[in-house]
Amino acid sequence: MYKNKIVRILISIFVFTLFLNVDLIVSQNSIYQSFTENSNEKILPPPILPNMILEEAIFMRKSVRVFSENEVTDEELSTILWAAYGFRSDGRRTVHPIDGVYAAVIYVFNESGVYRYNPINHSLILYKEGDMRDKIDILQYNAPIQLGLCWDSTKADPNLGGAELGQVGQNIHFMAVALGLGTVVTGQSPAAIAPVGLPKNEEGLILMPLGHPKDDYDFTYRPLWFSFLPKIKHSKITVSDAINQRLNGTEFLGKLTRQELSQIIWSSYGFSYYIDNILGPSNLVLRHRTVPSAHGYYPLCMYICIESGVYKYIGGLPNCDLWGLPIFSFLLRLNAEDVRQSIAQACNKSEISTASMFIVSILDLEATRKWDDLSNESLWRFWYYEAGASAHNVQLEATAWNLSSTILVPKDVSLIRSSLNLDNRYFPLLVVPVGKN
Ligand SMILES: Cc1cc2nc3c(=O)[nH]c(=O)nc-3n(C[C@H](O)[C@H](O)[C@H](O)COP(=O)(O)O)c2cc1C
Structure with a gap:
């Protein structure tokens, strides 16, 4: 009798384990082997996982708007989608759930149809048949693939949806660079994807064309000329x-070194050490920042709160420079108060x-009126996108230095304003504490 019971228990454990494998995607192999194709669902091949160093990908991030006709392979698309919103080998997602919520939805447009990315089994599910790339948004840039970034409005408000998509978009940018592909964030209101007819609970925010850049990446390494912060x-x-x-x-100890501070703060909103040669032999110098910004406004200020x-x-002083080069990067001390407890x-x-540092992204409303x-306020979702992109950079860069972080939404805006001595012109978007575990 006992033997039977043990056998029954062992079988139950086996079946339960199988179920867990499918549901939680415990290992990468299980993602691809547990499912079979049906006519409406295409299982993607395993991601390629390129080995470009993180800071190199951040240095090379730029908006690419003109694409060659070379196709994007299934492996490349698989890699981009995995980075954007897939499951990692530990069962977690590739982006952080702000306020514990995952609300993003990604649509993929190619010549054969519109597909919804299903992260659970890393597949594409047919949404509409036929080439609809021309139907979405008159301003779009022609590319083999268009990625439509949307959010589920029953799960998140437009601002938090925007912040989550900012993380997704950064991973798409970085993976595109690492694969030699290009992309650009484009955001319109009303959403460019709307003509496709989304489910009632979904709203579109961003469209990202994806393809091989017509012009190769062409950069010259030229670090910032002068910085009070250690070199990246x-x-x-x-x-x-x-x-x-x-x-x-969310539990932190110890202090960060100056090098760690410099790396992490730079990743939030700094300038690349590369000059983009795309402008040719002109006197103009183009240096990209670590995140994209709608209209290139860059209206966020990063406030750094440490002991x-x-x-x-100040990531650079573009108006006080030589040939357009931002030559200074530094921390401007506003006061000598330790406000970390108030921010928390x-x-x-x-x-x-107890986090060593808080990076608070503050929207300067004056800088959004150019x-x-x-x-x-109906457009703030785009600024939250930028804040989410910046916060995600901080999380990745902190990881590179074996530090941990999280992304928080201020619940008491007045307390942040009073702690940082800000008036109504400024609005705190996200808070990122960073420290040692
Ligand atoms: C939310 C958002 C919306 C954007 N919308 C557009 C757009 O509609 N069209 C476009 O060409 N670029 C768009 N951009 C890209 C910016 O123009 C670009 O990031 C900025 O000019 C800086 O250039 P860089 O990304 O090459 O460094 C957008 C960026 C963001 C973050």
């Missing part, structure tokens, strides 16, 4: 591993007050 170093981690191993934590005080990050309290997370006024 290449870590040893690849962009694939940084995404696969992104450290998340010794509150600082504003404003996020309803007093347990994180040749086109993008200050309206």
